[in-house]
Amino acid sequence: MKPKAWTEKFMQGVFFIAACASVLAVALICIFLFANGIPAIREIGFLDFITGQEWRPNSGQFGIFPMIVGSLYVTAGAIIFGVPIGILTSVFMAMYCPKKIYKPLKAATELLAGIPSVIYGFFGLVVVVPLIREFGTALYRAGIVKNPGNGNSILTASLILGMMILPTIIGTTESAMRAVPSHYYEGSLALGATKERSIFRVIIPAAKSGVIAGIVLGIGRAIGETMAVIMIVGNQARLTSSMLEGIRTLTGNIVIEMGYATGLHREALIATGVVLFVFILIINFSVALLKRGADHE
Amino acid sequence: MxxxxxxxxxxxxxxxxxxxxxxxxxxxxxxxxxxxxxxxxxxxxxxxxxxxITPSLFSLEYSSENASVVPAFVNTIIMTLLSLLIAVPFGIFSAVFLVEYAARGNKFIEVIRLTTETLSGIPSIVYGLFGMLFFVNALDWGFSLLAGAFTMAIMILPLIMRTTEEALKAVPDSYREGSFGLGAGKLRTVFRIVLPSAIPGVLAGVILAIGRIVGETAALMYTSGTVAQIPDSIMGSGRTLALHMYNLSSEGLYMDQAYATAVILLVLVVGINALSSVIARKLTKA
Missing domain, CATH: 1.20.5 (Single alpha-helices involved in coiled-coils or other helix-helix interfaces)
Known part of the structure; x- marks a missing residue:
């Protein structure tokens, strides 16, 4: 073999090995999380762990049901605030936005995605928490709620998370809407439908897969968000039905207690991470399926 | 009309x-x-x-009186450089493999696509947990900048791979054919023709990755640790700017400094992202 041909082969091998890095990383992440988390789940008992309502590490009770519910609450809240505003904003970006201001606005949505979560958390802490505290007090005085809460609440976290998932939803929905052939829209207009009717009855249904993929991606981002949430959600590990009270999420459970946990407590926290990871894998898998659906349309 | x-x-x-x-x-x-x-x-x-934002915020040494951002800032730079040093070669080389070498329809490409998509969807706290279990405990590096940097490197790998891939795909095939026609080998074509023309796209991705490293907290808390000083070596623990800001605001004693640090962090990240989009726009114009 000529030396040149040898280098060609060698470098091809190097590129191949580099390409294996991501596969190796995913494999290592799975192995280490599951190997460290599953023994704890086995020791606590799968059902006791998932459906147990008491989280008392000192007395050996490790039920993460309140945290699962907490994660679902704040994620649902984020969807309620983020999805309507996100979809309507992407309608504006795709159909209404004057060309002159499109570029700065597009850059602004990208900026929204780039702001670190700790800044969102800080903003929530100094602006939204006091607002919600006053809102809660007002409701309490009016006799609508029994507990005014202290501002660190499900509602606060939902608002901030709703803000944080906006760029994800705007980005995917806008590009899905732009991918709809323009003759759909023109045909609808020609039949006498108004612009709004054409958008909401023709374009959005045609872009459905992309829009749903965006929402699911947003769910993934909301459920996995950590720092912004723990700064504003109160982190009480118990069930509550009031939007004005605090709760703890799966992510928060890990960060708050990992610093001092030992033994089974520590393993239970890693197992919490495993549960979160499984949630995320399911969400990623659905996004992949939805994207495939969008490509086939 | x-x-x-x-x-x-x-x-x-x-x-x-x-x-x-x-x-x-x-x-x-x-x-x-x-x-x-x-x-x-x-x-x-x-x-x-x-x-x-006062002069004491920029004291060279951190103390409980001044809550200086300088050590955290230096740690952030070290963390960024280390992470890039690890992730950029891997990211670029795997993109080269995917675009230039792998045959179309290859099953292995599907596997790599799937894993990179999985990686980009994993929340940072899960990276943090993995980093703690693998780099800090299993490899016994302890809380250190190096453990943090490796964790961040895995986190930004999919971003760099994807942007590089797109940049490589945007290089017209006529460039490659021209290079082959002049008698250059595959390797020479990749390094002398394809990669240089893809540099703006790669750079935009790298800068975006820097933005993510600078803003990251959850993945670093239990990998690089929270010591507020510049460590003696990369095997020592040190907190980055974002983590510094989280600690200031959660301790509640340094709200003024937390506000000031938030400004620095925000300006830094916004500036980095703006730079990335300027470079990306240059690419689309060219």
Whole structure:
């Protein structure tokens, strides 16, 4: 073999090995999380762990049901605030936005995605928490709620998370809407439908897969968000039905207690991470399926 | 200009279809809310933070009196450089493999695609947990900048791979054919022709990755640790700017400094992202 041909082969091998890095990383992440988390789940008992309502590490009770519910609450809240505003904003970006201001606005949505979560958390802490505290007090005085809460609440976290998932939803929905052939829209207009009717009855249904993929991606981002949430959600590990009270999420459970946990407590926290990871894998898998659906349309 | 509708025409249509008018108002309202919230967030932090940026915030040594950002800033730079040093070669080389070497329809490509998509969807706290279990405990590096950097490197790998891949795909095939036609080998073509023309795209991705490293907290808390000093070596623990800011605001004793640090962090990240999009725009123009 000529030396040149040898280098060609060698470098091809190097590129191949580099390409294996991501596969190796995913494999290592799975192995280490599951190997460290599953023994704890086995020791606590799968059902006791998932459906147990008491989280008392000192007395050996490790039920993460309140945290699962907490994660679902704040994620649902984020969807309620983020999805309507996100979809309507992407309608504006795709159909209404004057060309002159499109570029700065597009850059602004990208900026929204780039702001670190700790800044969102800080903003929530100094602006939204006091607002919600006053809102809660007002409701309490009016006799609508029994507990005014202290501002660190499900509602606060939902608002901030709703803000944080906006760029994800705007980005995917806008590009899905732009991918709809323009003759759909023109045909609808020609039949006498108004612009709004054409958008909401023709374009959005045609872009459905992309829009749903965006929402699911947003769910993934909301459920996995950590720092912004723990700064504003109160982190009480118990069930509550009031939007004005605090709760703890799966992510928060890990960060708050990992610093001092030992033994089974520590393993239970890693197992919490495993549960979160499984949630995320399911969400990623659905996004992949939805994207495939969008490509086939 | 017969197809151009006047405002009068629009109003007449909306009078006939009040439902459409309400929908239009909702769309406008949503857009205003989105951008007003962003402007409010940035303005609020700048207005409240700028007055607290004082000389003592930039003391070379951190102490409990000054809550200096300098050590955290230096740690952030070290962390960024280390992570890039690890992730960039891997990211670029795997993109080269995917675009230039792997045969189309290869099953292995599907596997790599799937794993990179999985990686980009994993939340940072899971990376943090993995980093703690693998680099800190299993490899016994302890809380250290190196453990943090490796964790961050895995986290930014999919980003660098994807942007590089797109940049490589945008290089016209005629470049490659021309290079082959002149007798250059595959390797020479990749390094002398394809990669140089893809540099702006790669750079935009790398800068975006820097933005993510600078803003990251959850993945670093239990890998690089939270010591507020510059460590003696990369095997020592040190907190980055974002983590520093989290600690300041959660301790509650340094709210003024937290505001000031928020300004620095925000300006840094916004600047980095702007730089990335400027470079990316240059690419699309060229």
């Amino acid at each position: 017969s197809n151009k509708t006047t405002i009068g025409d629009k109003l007449r249509t909306y009078l006939k279809h009040p439902g459409s008018f309400i929908v239009m108002l909702l769309v406008m309202l949503a857009a205003v809310i989105t951008f007003a919230v962003l402007i409010f967030l940035i303005a609020y932090i700048l207005i409240n933070g700028l007055p607290h």
